[in-house]
Amino acid sequence: MATVLEFTSPAADFPLGSIFEALPEVEVELERLIPHDTLIIPYFWVRGVAVDDVEAAFESQASVGHIRLIDSVEDEYLMRAEWGEEYVGVLSALARNNIPLLTAVGTKDEWNFEVRGESQEALSEFRSYCQENDIPIEVTALHAMRPIQGDGYVLTDTQQEALVLAYERGYFDSPRESSLEAIGEELGITQQSLSSRFRRGHRRLIENTLIDQ
Structure with missing residues (x-):
């Protein structure tokens, strides 16, 4: 039975996390991800920011290459990013263990993730991988869909x-x-x-x- 795992990760330990130092009120939400051999999450939403050049605000983000603005609706911005191949963290752990990302929302306090595993065993392997590779996550909920x-x-x-x-x-x-x-x-x-x-x-x-x- 498909099982949903919810967990948090420190804001600073995730790509895009340093944006909260400059813009503490901003919220970032990644688009959903189906695991693929090449780890790419090209699109994410930025909310609660009022800056003339939202692209420039993301220029110094670690493990993220070129970022550009795709569209905007009031104070919501759809961005496209290129992840660095050297990145090792939550996203690479999900891809390696074939775990789909349902949602990921980041604020200055932390990132909140929701992922789906085909079984609890698959999610256990993901958690073990994170522990073995010093990827900080804290499980907040585990339940069947x-x-x-x-x-x-x-x-x-x-x-x-x-x-x-x-x-x-x-x-x-x-x-x-x-x-x-x-x-x-x-x-x-x-x-x-x-x-x-x-x-x-x-x-x-x-x-x-x-x-x-």
Whole structure:
């Protein structure tokens, strides 16, 4: 059974991490990755930054080559990067162990990852690889993916918990009866992590209910 592993990693120990020193309020989210022989995650989103030249802000990022702006929507920027082949870290560990990356969101505090393994054994091998290669990760959740309605409408336990709690607290009401901060405090996670969890859950619901497969 497919299993989801959620873990964190220090902001400074990941490519793009030094951006938080110059822009502490920024949030970076990587696009999803299916492992490949050549490790490349070319696209990522940057949110919460108001600079004239967002490309220049990333020029000094370790293990990352050329970065350029692809598109922008208000204060969200879609960037394209070239990862250095010499990079050894979380992303190379995922590729080596054939573990798909579902989401990765970075803030000045830490990076939050969500990955999927075809079995718990596969995820155990990934964790062992990280330990053997001094790649710092801290596991925060491990759970099976399961349908929530019929066949294929898949949410993780944490996504379902967050969305149901938000509904019960009136977050989706108009006007809203609660906030991301309040719901995050109740769940024991940051506002940024909750926002990312909402986006992942919404995306999966849309993919499996509104999109023709």
